[in-house]
Amino acid sequence: MASSISVKVKSRRIMLAGNPNVGKSVVFSRLTGLEVISSNYPGTTVEYTAGNTILAGERFSVVDVPGAYSHAATNKAEEVAVSLLTGEDKAIILNVVDATNLERNLFYTLELTGLGAPIVILLNKWDIARRRGVSIDSAALERQLGVRVIPFVATTGEGLSDLKRAIEQFNSGRLPAPAPVPDGPDEKWKLIGRISAGCQKIEHKHATLLDRLEDITSSPSTGLPFAAAVMLAVFWAIRFTGEGLINHLLDPLFQQMWLPLAKSALAGLADGTFLKTLMLGSTPVPMESFGLLTTGLYIPFVTVLPYIVSFYAALGLLEDIGYLPRLAIMLDSYMHRLGLHGYGTIPLMLGLGCKVPAILAARVLETPRERVIATALTLSLAPCMPQTAMIMSILSPYPLKYTLAVFGAIAAAGTASSLLLSRLLKGETPELFLEIPPYQSPCVPILAKKLYFRLREFLSEAVPMIILGVLAINLLDMTGVLGKVSSFFKPAVTGLLGLPAETVSVMVLGFLRKDVSIAMLTPFALSPGSLVVASVFLSLYLPCLGSFMVMLRELGAKDTARVTALNFTAALLFSSALNLLIIFL
Structure with missing residues (x-):
């Protein structure tokens, strides 16, 4: 003993x-x-x-x-x-x-x-x-x-x-x-x-079904097609879940219950007064008003939260069964070319749903250099889920080649900017040394707890930053600074991109909410080629407000400015090139 x-x-x-x-x-x-x-x-x-x-x-x-x-x-x-x-x-x-x-x-x-x-x-x-x-x-x-x-x-x-x-x-x-x-x-x-x-x-x-599945998903010849199928399935599941929550639950609740309540609470204030404009904005449309009680709450709770819920639920499931480490290994070779290793796929996957949790997820990477590159790649490699839906919507009347041109140009620009950034930033990419757990059945109570923890982190960290950003935009609009910004960008929009001068307001709105700005291209009756140029530019030129504020917190002012400037340059160059090549589509 x-x-x-x-x-x-x-x-x-x-x-x-x-x-x-x-x-x-x-x-x-x-x-x-x-x-x-x-x-x-x-x-x-x-x-x-x-x-x-x-x-x-x-x-x-x-x-x-x-x-x-x-x-x-x-x-x-x-x-x-x-x-x-x-x-x-x-x-x-x-x-x-x-x-x-x-x-x-x-x-x-x-x-x-x-x-x-x-x-x-x-x-x-x-x-x-x-x-x-x-x-x-x-x-x-x-x-x-x-x-x-x-x-x-x-x-x-x-x-x-x-x-x-x-x-x-x-x-x-x-x-x-x-x-x-x-x-x-x-x-x-x-x-x-x-x-x-x-x-x-x-x-x-004797080998069980799970043992055989482990072999299939760990071998490059079968693991890569399996990974593509998994990511496609996750993509569509997130899309339908997020859209369903918005269209059938959250947007009706906001429009029919919260907005009347907010307007009733401020009914005693005259229209156009500073406080009422600050709280409710200048228009009755939640996504365009810039009000703290309208846009400030609509963005995080109606447009962002549904995709975060659905993506974190999918991510938790993949974590629990033990698939994520295998996905990281399958993509490690590609990610190394961009200055990352396989774990960089996690923020990229999150970015397909929403960029805010994706930027937060870059914390899993070991070095500041990797986190900067991952953030830049997350912002530029593919649009978020709401943007994707809007791009597909406005281009649906036209041949598929226009939609493919948008996503191909975005992916090319994101890859190019990340390759450049990986060479500008000194340092080496660490080798991927990763434990591969066995597959196991998911535990529903554990999945629910993980989802709760992540949602609470989003609500406590990202939501206040988004509301603060909406407040800043509203104050800039009320003081006339926003109009001057629009005038500043007009030459680039009309000269390099070949778009009408009126679309400058859409570009400014895109900083607040990109999918809405893409949807607002419809009234301008643009040609399909111009829609391609505008969609690519709006997807790349600046991070949305929520992403920018969270990026500022995660990376600091210097690296945030570096990533933003690089993405803006890539957006301008690729969109301008598309404007010249569009006649061949």
Whole structure:
């Protein structure tokens, strides 16, 4: 029997530590429920998540530490992990281990046991290990390591009662005495080999349907077509879900309930007064009024939120079943040419729905250089879902070649600007080193919690920025500055783009809401060629207001100006070239 030591545990903090993709976040959600806050670790953009839980009658704060393979930090995530785990306060460490890959996970486990903190090992994915024929003697592993080992299934809660009893043991002051840990890595791996041989058996199992699917989606010959099919399916699901929420729920609620209520509340103010114009705008149309209670709320809650809900639901599903890492690997070669690695596909996918969460998602990338390139590519490679719908709508009366010309030109401009940016910004693209988790069935409660967390982040971070931007646009309009901006851009619009001077107002509106500006091209009775030029320019020239404000917060003023200037230049060059080539369409 393992010996024990007498220790008084003062900490009421629990650190969830382990390799990437071992299920720490699912364990975190299982422990904390909905009492969660997301924070940025000081000095970096690598996130950790903190929440609270009740164990053994005591309230504990729980921190989901970024995944790491070693305390010899090689990236920002591992630097954050080391800082959190080696602080003065010896928190209780829950080392989440992937039971399907025990030997590889044990290296980090040995480093954690050497910290001198109370530690419990959770053999997560215990059910998947059994399904794959992996049998682990948890009692033998506990004797070898000298710390408590608990088989665990985070998605179902199996093992949670054993974890609570382990915490009670900490409170009693009696802890297992960890086994001595050798210093050098070679000695550690030799010890890991002996431990694995003594407590793990692997039986041969015939390949299941999930095993075959893993092979199909990981091989370039079959994985790339599969990835294209998945992205197309996600694209259409988001489109129909978002449009359905807007047309059948949110827009009717806003028009029939909120607008009359807002107008009634301000009925005592005369039309044209400063306060009434500031709150309701100058027109009754929510998307054109610039009012805080009209446009300021319509944009985030009616036009943006539906696509965010649908995309985050799809993203959570792909995360939960374990597909996203495979998608990143399939696209890694292409992304390297643009100065990114495969994980850059995540903000790009988000950008197909809405650019605001896509810019926020660029935080998953390791270096500031990658985040700048990813943001530029996200803004320029493809239009967001509302823009796409509007482009397809205004060009639907004409042959398909005009629609294809728009999206082809946008993709070419985005690729070209990102290639240029990757060469202007000094630095190298890190290699993609990514854990590939096994496929598993999604857990609906976990999916719902993830969706809640992400929506709350959007509502707390992006919505105030959008409202602030609407306020600024309204004040510029009321003071006449907006008119001067329109006059400034008129020569470029008429001379280089070949568009009527009246469309300058549409260009200015595009900063607020691009899909609306594209829809407002219809009254000008433009030719299909001019519609192509205008659509490309409006999609590329500036980020929309919400994207600009969030980008300013994420990248800072200097990089925001750099990305905006580059995209505007690409928009002007490609749109002008299209204006010259349009006669061949």
